[in-house]
Amino acid sequence: MKRFVLLFVCAVVCLGVLAAPALAGEKVQTCRPPSDTSIVWDAWWWEYSPSTGEFFDETTFYQAFDPNYPGLEDWFGAVPKDRKVKLMAMWIGVGYGYMSRAPKYVLFTYDVTGSNGYSKHYGPADVKAHWTGPYVWDKWWNDFFQFFWDTDWTPTPFNPAIGAGVYGNNVMLPVGPFPEAGKYTVTESWWTARPVTEMLYFGDPARPTHTAAGGQSVTDYSFDMYVE
Numbered sequence: 001m002k003r004f005v006l007l008f009v010c011a012v013v014c015l016g017v018l019a020a021p022a023l024a025g026e027k028v029q030t031c032r033p034p035s036d037t038s039i040v041w042d043a044w045w046w047e048y049s050p051s052t053g054e055f056f057d058e059t060t061f062y063q064a065f066d067p068n069y070p071g072l073e074d075w076f077g078a079v080p081k082d083r084k085v086k087l088m089a090m091w092i093g094v095g096y097g098y099m100s101r102a103p104k105y106v107l108f109t110y111d112v113t114g115s116n117g118y119s120k121h122y123g124p125a126d127v128k129a130h131w132t133g134p135y136v137w138d139k140w141w142n143d144f145f146q147f148f149w150d151t152d153w154t155p156t157p158f159n160p161a162i163g164a165g166v167y168g169n170n171v172m173l174p175v176g177p178f179p180e181a182g183k184y185t186v187t188e189s190w191w192t193a194r195p196v197t198e199m200l201y202f203g204d205p206a207r208p209t210h211t212a213a214g215g216q217s218v219t220d221y222s223f224d225m226y227v228e
Helices: 008-015 096-100 124-128 139-149
Strands: 037-041 044-048 059-063 084-094 106-113 119-122 166-176 182-192 196-198 209-211 217-227
Touching: 037 166, 084 096, 084 106, 084 182, 096 166, 106 124, 106 166, 119 166, 124 166
Parallel strands: 037 084
Antiparallel strands: 037 044, 044 059, 084 166, 106 119, 106 182, 182 217, 196 209
């Protein structure tokens, strides 16, 4: 029941934030993923089926990178070829103002290659249009985070007295349905285009952590996934 294989590289993306108090009078929405969609993250894909409102009742996970991977054979399931497919990334942060601007601060590129010369490139401008927008970090997403990353850490402000809440903002980039079955490779790069101040609680002493523009990044991180 552990899903940490191939996941540690992108864990960094979950932690970027810049403090900003919540805007007066804002109406922040809850958020749930799309249904009838294969959502791919780091060679794992998952699907959401609304039912009880509990994460563990509403999601199913599969690994798509190797049908014979030792210890994970029973988790294998190829990404369905004729279904909607979205590549996912997550940004968690403190302060609605910054989180609403995350698509300007956190820039992604994706390249997807596959059978018979299949090749698609998605630059920062393409990805920017497919963020969910900030949503309340509720129990559903906290259960998702703890399950997927095999951790008991809960994102919280380093100092609750600042009066800013925790929000998520996800990339949901449409890349499928795919034209044919086969093995596809996804290559992801991302970087912070502006300075970032971390305002999440990471331990003692609890205090903000600052990084310069480009100080957080992942370059050419690739994974394979089977599509059938």
